[in-house]
Amino acid sequence: MSDDAAASDGVDDADSEAVLDSLFATIKQRQDELPEDSYTASLFTHEKGENEVLEKLGEEATEVILAAKDDDLDDLQYESADFVYHLLVLFAMKGLDVDDLRDELESRF
Numbered sequence: 001m002s003d004d005a006a007a008s009d010g011v012d013d014a015d016s017e018a019v020l021d022s023l024f025a026t027i028k029q030r031q032d033e034l035p036e037d038s039y040t041a042s043l044f045t046h047e048k049g050e051n052e053v054l055e056k057l058g059e060e061a062t063e064v065i066l067a068a069k070d071d072d073l074d075d076l077q078y079e080s081a082d083f084v085y086h087l088l089v090l091f092a093m094k095g096l097d098v099d100d101l102r103d104e105l106e107s108r109f
């Protein structure tokens with residue numbers, strides 16, 4: 001999504017440090033508004049619901065592992081982003097927030 005598109009959706013422009021917040025805000029917006037042309041919204045309306053997202057997480061985790069085993073760093077980066085995106089969709093489905101993930105990580109410092 002371009003910055004212009006994010007802004008027009010009511011999501012603030014994100015600097016690199018705020019990208020997870022911006023992505024999570026967009027996911028929550030898709031969950032609330034369910035636009036027809038949105039893959040994210042389709043995950044919230046899919047008949048398999050949460051299981052669809054859990055399957056995706058399994059697939060993406062496998063792809064992350066295969067990319068790492070192949071030392072394919074471009075693919076590792078790409079598949080990791082797919083995994084993190086689907087993890088944030090799962091957080092939204094479960095009523096968790098990206099701040100909960102941040103808090104958990106910070107508690108381990």
Ligand SMILES: N=c1c2ncn([C@@H]3O[C@H](COP(=O)(O)OP(=O)(O)OP(=O)(O)O)[C@@H](O)[C@H]3O)c2ncn1[C@@H]1O[C@H](COP(=O)(O)O)[C@@H](O)[C@H]1O
Pocket residue numbers: 001023026027030037038039040041059081082085086
């Ligand atoms: N970050 C993502 C994002 N990451 C992954 N995906 C989708 O997740 C799906 C992944 O499925 P697959 O692994 O099967 O990938 P594939 O490309 O179809 O197939 P492979 O070649 O990987 O096997 C693809 O449809 C991707 O487009 C994402 N879809 C949306 N977003 C972001 O979510 C926000 C809302 O976007 P909409 O969903 O368009 O509303 C925007 O900020 C988007 O950038």
